[in-house]
Amino acid sequence: MQKKDMELEGTLRAFSLPDILQFLSMGKMTGILSIWRDAYNISLTIKDGRIVNSSVLDRMRKLGEMLVYRGLIKRRDLQEVLRAQMGLDRGKLLGQILVERELISKNTLRDALKLQLQEEIWELFFWQDGQFKFEQRGDIDVSNLVVEIDIEPLMMEGSRRQDEWTKISQNLTDDSIVLTCVKQENPMENEVTLSRDEWIVLGLVNGFYEVGSIVDRSGLGKFETYRILNSFLTAGLIISKPQRKIEEEFFSTPPGGETGVATLKSLKTADSPVAETLFGAAQSKKGLSSLFSRPKPTIKETPQSSIQLDFVSPLGAAAFFVNSFYESLMATEGFVRSPEDDNIMLAFNWRNLLMRHPRADLVRITNGRINAKPLENIIQIQEGISKIISECYDETLVTLNELIALLHQIALERLGDKTLSRIANSALNEFGANIRYKHDERFDFRTWVQDLIKI
Structure with a gap:
């Protein structure tokens, strides 16, 4: 010194x-x-x-x-x-x-x-x-x-x-471990008394959140959260979830390749099974159907061949755009580096983002695509973005922001600025000039996308 x-x-x-x-x-x-x-x-x-x-x-x-x-x-x-x-x-x-x-x-x-x-x-x-x-x-x-x-x-x-961390780190080696609760055979006989902080942490163990996400949400700090989780592991209240099971639950894709989620590609196929189950993601210019009826929509084409769609909220439009943009990238020569990894790119990045944005978890992955239907259906039932759902809605839009930014960055590195701009412009222009939402009409979708991907 x-x-x-x-x-x-x-x-x-x-x-x-x-x-x-x-x-x-x-x-x-x-x-x-x-x-x-x-x-x-x-x-x-x-x-x-x-x-x-x-x-x-x-x-x-x-x-x-x-x-x-x-x-x-x-x-x-x-x-x-x-x-x-x-x-x-x-x-x-x-x-x-x-x-x-x-x-x-x-x-x-x-x-x-x-x-x-x-x-x-x-x-x-x-x-x-x-x-x-x-x-x-x-x-x-x-x-x-x-x-x-x-x-x-x-x-x-x-x-x-x-001193204590040395022992804890032997069981909890890093922030990416996923924990799940152990089913108690005789809960009345195995009654346990937990402190307020312990209840907070236990309530966040759900078989999906990684340890790092539990730390962020607990408000107790990393050490205290890890200490409590380690005590639960030692007591047999929770166990770590095998990585294979996590991947099976989140990344599995059924045979046939149909995602069941609307994209520009699926809407252009009139008889597509996707087009028959669009409610909550997108509807034709004829308007939104009732919550429980799902008629096959009529896809209206403008003279410029732009598909014009109505959405429950900007959330549905954002999810629709993400899926369509991703499919356009996957179909572009030079983008795919590893078919196995790139086919689960959306799922992988969405799961990572949910670890930091847990209130966005009502928007899920269905066969490798972003599925906004669960949250959109709630908005539809409540006839708007109510106080109950507003935080989930805001959090999800921010999370979709980050997902689009990630896709944009990956595509920029693989394809270059010129090719990427062409693909992004094409995907955005396919929507036409009259995107409409039943709720949150003030949201300017085109400006939102243009700001995110710089087009």
Whole structure:
């Protein structure tokens, strides 16, 4: 370790983070501690030997997603605040805007930020290599101080976690493990008493969510969630789900190749079995049928050969476009690299996205295609996007955003910009100029797609 003009720098192989923090705490030092390894970096603001800020807290999207995952704010409110940060509230921190708009209390924000920061620092305790640098500064601004952490108890808890984590990680090796509950033969005889936190975690074990998704949703932090899950494993309340069974349930495709989900390709085949079961995904210009009757729609062609369709909501149009865009890509020479992997591309990426956007799980995969019918049918039954379903609706649109962006990025790398633009324009133009929805008419579908895939 070198000391020059009150600057300290070195490697974590020589000096662990707990040692560095203890030195700064005992000396009641003030300045910026930067830690980095490969592409990851974090800066901690130290004031009189206490942690008062972090670059982690400035990563607005990470904070926003955390608050949404934990049910502290709504997805739609987050989107509005993020837009405000780019406009009227430019320069303000995300948390500051949320408090000003009374979307979250200052105490709730403080607790969430403190947990986020503690988790980030505790993760660094396990680093065996990396670089650090401390720059002593006297001009630290604490006027907008939200979080303040004493280093000594942080280190004590970190040390305890390091010891316990060794045992936990033997059973839960990574965030991608899927757990499922064990059926109790005699539940009355095997009665167990659980704490509030344990009930929260157990309620998230459903045979679908990965451990990482359970961590995001629990609001308890990674270590505590892992600790509780490990105790359930030890007690025989839950077991890990075999990877083969997960893949069978999510990626299996029945023989025959029919998906049962509407796409441009399927609609152009008048006698297609898909066209007979379109309700909830798309309908002809004659309008929407009743929920329980599913007549074969009439596909109306304009002089420009554009298929014009009505949808229950923009969600149905978005799912329809994703499936059609994907099929166009799969039919383009040079796109398919591995038939086995590319045939489940939508399913694979949708499942990964659901781990981060669990409220989007009403939109499912049917034989490799996005199926919005379950959520669209609920919207139809409720005669609109009610408060009950609005969070699922907003979350699903955001998730479809990310799926289209992923498809676009993969296609750009494989096909190049010129070919991709041609395919995207063709898929979008096939819809015609008069896309209509029964609900959420203000949604501009064409602009939404054009912004996402830059056409």
